[in-house]
Every structure is written in structure tokens, then in C-alpha cells.
Amino acid sequence: MxxxxxxxxxxxxxxxxxxxxxxxxxxxxxxxxxxxxxxxxEASPDTDNLIELSKVYGVTLDxxxxxxxxxxQTADESAADETENTASSDNSADAETETDSYDGGFDINxxxxxxxxxxxxxHVHDKHGTKVDVSRSGIFVEENGExxxxxxxxxxxxxxxxxxxxxxxxxxxxxxxxxxxxxxxxTVIAYILFGVFNVMGGWAYGWIVFLTIPLYYTLVxxxxxxxxxxxxxxxxxxxxxxxxxxxxxxxxxxxxLFLTIPIFYWVTNR
Numbered sequence: 001m002x003x004x005x006x007x008x009x010x011x012x013x014x015x016x017x018x019x020x021x022x023x024x025x026x027x028x029x030x031x032x033x034x035x036x037x038x039x040x041x042e043a044s045p046d047t048d049n050l051i052e053l054s055k056v057y058g059v060t061l062d063x064x065x066x067x068x069x070x071x072x073q074t075a076d077e078s079a080a081d082e083t084e085n086t087a088s089s090d091n092s093a094d095a096e097t098e099t100d101s102y103d104g105g106f107d108i109n110x111x112x113x114x115x116x117x118x119x120x121x122x123h124v125h126d127k128h129g130t131k132v133d134v135s136r137s138g139i140f141v142e143e144n145g146e147x148x149x150x151x152x153x154x155x156x157x158x159x160x161x162x163x164x165x166x167x168x169x170x171x172x173x174x175x176x177x178x179x180x181x182x183x184x185x186x187t188v189i190a191y192i193l194f195g196v197f198n199v200m201g202g203w204a205y206g207w208i209v210f211l212t213i214p215l216y217y218t219l220v221x222x223x224x225x226x227x228x229x230x231x232x233x234x235x236x237x238x239x240x241x242x243x244x245x246x247x248x249x250x251x252x253x254x255x256x257l258f259l260t261i262p263i264f265y266w267v268t269n270r
Contacts (some may be wrong), residue, residue, distance in 0.1 A: 006065060007041035013064070013122075014039070014056040021107075028052040036107070040114060114142075178220045184213055207244045211239040229268035235259050 005118040014024055014035075021035045037043035054061050107113040116123040119134025131142040158202060187209050194198065194206030214232045222230040233266060237257045 004041045005067075007039050009064065009067060010037040010053065013053075013059065017057060019056075024056065027056055036116060040109075105129045160179065178224075183216045187213055201246055205242075208239055208242050208246075211235055211242075215239070229265060229267075237261055 015020070017024075019027075021039075022032045025032045025035045028047060029052075034043065034045075038045050050061060050064070054064050057064065085200065111127065113126045114124075121133065123134075125180045129143065131140070133140045189232045190209050193207050194201070195203040200208070215234050217231040218230055222244055237260065241251075241254050241257050244254040
């Protein structure tokens with residue numbers, strides 16, 4: 001880890017030179033992520049990189065690591081400006097937000113909560129140690145130094161045991177409420193009402209309502225487990241096909257709906 005004052009100094013030097021993190025990284029032969037970590041005090045540049053940085057910024061190593069007279073003057077001016085701005089706003093804001101935008105993306109620092117949005121992805125790191133990185137290489141979620149969610153080499157998303165346990169507990173608690181609903185009794189009552197009041201084709205066609213029983217339970221399970229392929233899509237297609245056929249005599253081209261079944265499973269399996 002690097003001193004936060006040095007990290008801020010490196011950030012100010014880069015801004016003064018009008019360089020983006022990508023441009024600086026290219027000049028000294030490192031990755032943009034490395035530059036970003038230096039300026040966030042998450043890592044320290046080695047001796048060779050410090051020398052290259054001093055050359056690019058036109059300062060000595062001592063000035064870069066300890067600061068100089070110019071920096072002290074700049075700090076005094078910044079403090080005076082900050083005092084004036086605070087007074088004019090009647091102390092309405094307690095937090096300071098810094099936004100650094102350039103051609104490679106955006107860097108936002110809000111009281112230790114940092115967000116970087118660029119061509120390499122989206123990176124959100126909060127001051128409590130939670131990190132979320134979404135890029136071409138996958139999804140990575142870290143809490144207090146422990147990996148919680150990540151994309152493996154197989155391309156699938158993996159979750160830590162405690163995350164899976166929380167999800168399973170969510171399914172148990174909320175699933176019991178909806179799964180215990182006596183939905184079959186609801187369909188029986190609906191069928192009787194359809195027959196008595198001659199709705200939905202009365203007794204002759206109202207039985208289609210019973211097809212909604214597997215639809216209900218598989219829909220609840222799919223939502224709770226966040227897996228769309230659990231939903232009984234073929235039954236939905238059959239129910240819609242029967243309704244179109246009996247009500248509108250659209251047996252043709254209603255059969256086209258069945259062609260969507262393999263498409264549904266192809267999409268949800270991916």
C-alpha cells in the first residue's frame with residue numbers, strides 16, 4: 001500500500017500534465033490498472049516506475065515522494081479556495097466528490113467510494129472493502145478481501161458458499177409463502193365460475209385453466225432461483241394455442257407458437 005498523500009500527488013501531477021491514465025501507462029510501459037491503483041493508494045510503483053514517473057512529470061524523486069514548495073503553495077491556494085467555496089454554500093455539503101474524466105472513461109471518488117467506467121469495464125470499490133469489477137474477463141465481487149462471486153475459466157458464474165446459503169435461505173423463506181398457496185383449489189373455483197357464468201367457453205373449454213397449475217409453481221420457482229429455464233414454457237404455449245384455436249379458430253397459423261419452444265430453452269440455457 002502507498003501513502004495517500006503520495007497517491008494524491010501522483011494524481012495531481014498527471015492532471016497537470018494533461019494525461020489520461022491510459023496515456024501515462026503507455027508512456028512508462030505499465031497497465032492502466034496499475035496507474036489507477038497507484039493513484040488510489042492501493043499499490044506502490046517500484047523504483048524503476050518511480051524514476052520513469054519523475055521523468056514524465058519533470059520533478060525529482062524527492063519532490064514526488066515528499067512534495068516541494070510549489071506543491072505547498074498549491075495546497076495553500078486550494079485550501080483557500082475550498083474555504084471560500086464552503087462559506088458561499090453555507091456548509092450545505094459535507095462530502096467531497098472528485099470526478100476525473102478523459103478519453104478512456106471516468107474516475108469518480110466520493111469520500112473513499114471510487115467508481116471507474118472505461119473501455120476496460122466498470123469497477124466499483126467502496127470504502128468498506130467491497131469491490132465489484134465487470135469487464136471482458138468476467139464478473140468479480142469481493143467483500144473484505146474474500147471473493148464472493150466470480151466468473152470461472154469455464155465462463156460460468158460461481159458463488160461462495162455463504163452467498164449460496166443466503167440465496168437458499170431466501171428461497172426457503174419466500175418460496176414457502178407462495179408454494180403453500182392452494183393454487184389448484186383456486187383453479188377449481190375458477191372452472192366452476194366459468195361454467196356457471198359461461199365464461200371462457202363455459203364447461204366445454206374452461207378446463208384450460210387447469211393448465212395454469214404447473215405454470216404457477218414453475219414460475220414461482222424460476223423467479224426465486226433466478227433460472228428462467230425452470231418455467232414450464234411448453235405448457236404455456238399449449239394453453240395459448242388451445243385458446244387461440246377454440247376462441248378464434250386460429251389452429252393455423254397458431255401452431256407456429258410451438259417453434260418458439262426450442263428457442264426458449266436455447267436462450268435460457270445460455
